[in-house]
Amino acid sequence: MPEERSTTLYEAVGGAEALRRLSGTFYEAVLADPLLAPVFVRFTPAHVEHVAVWLAEVFSGPEDFTARHGGHHALLTAHLGLAITEEQRLRWMELMTAAVAKELPDDALLRRRVVEYFDWGTRIAKDVSASAPGTDLGEPGPTPRWGWDGLA
Numbered sequence: 588m589p590e591e592r593s594t595t596l597y598e599a600v601g602g603a604e605a606l607r608r609l610s611g612t613f614y615e616a617v618l619a620d621p622l623l624a625p626v627f628v629r630f631t632p633a634h635v636e637h638v639a640v641w642l643a644e645v646f647s648g649p650e651d652f653t654a655r656h657g658g659h660h661a662l663l664t665a666h667l668g669l670a671i672t673e674e675q676r677l678r679w680m681e682l683m684t685a686a687v688a689k690e691l692p693d694d695a696l697l698r699r700r701v702v703e704y705f706d707w708g709t710r711i712a713k714d715v716s717a718s719a720p721g722t723d724l725g726e727p728g729p730t731p732r733w734g735w736d737g738l739a
């Protein structure tokens with residue numbers, strides 16, 4: 588079994604600092620993209636930090652998104668009403684895959700698992716985005732965890 592499997596994905600990507608860089612590089616590209624920029628009209632710099640904190644928790648780092656930012660329910664609610672198209676989801680994936688290649692360690696399995704998380708997560712964001720703002724999402728359960736074997 589490779590040594591990397593004994594660490595969390597959070598540790599393997601390089602922790603909070605690496606996730607902040609990933610998020611920053613990604614949103615820089617998003618805001619310059621003609622297909623995605625219109626979806627992010629209400630973007631603020633806090634978004635970069637919130638996404639990094641979310642990813643840290645998903646990859647088994649500190650559980651700060653749950654403690655401070657409303658947890659899984661708030662994450663899903665943020666996407667209500669955005670009406671994300673498949674074309675937009677694919678562009679999001681393209682830009683995130685490029686950001687992963689630029690900012691994360693040169694480790695093929697690590698990068699594959701991270702990109703697989705984004706593929707899974709963007710499908711959920713797209714599904715949720717088809718519902719109107721204010722839709723009752725119920726209790727979605729705890730923040731999902733993604734590891735070396737995918738969804739935990």
Ligand code: HEM
Nearest residue numbers: 626627629633634637638641665671675679705708709712
């Ligand atoms: C794994 C996939 C995704 C993750 C982890 C994610 C994460 C997040 C987080 C943490 C927030 C809250 C930010 C804050 O509170 O400042 C957020 C909001 C948002 N997300 Fe995502 N997101 C994903 C997919 C997508 C996709 C595919 C799109 C559109 C193509 C999208 C568009 C947005 C927008 C526009 C907002 C801000 C909504 C507002 O203006 O209040 N997200 N996302």
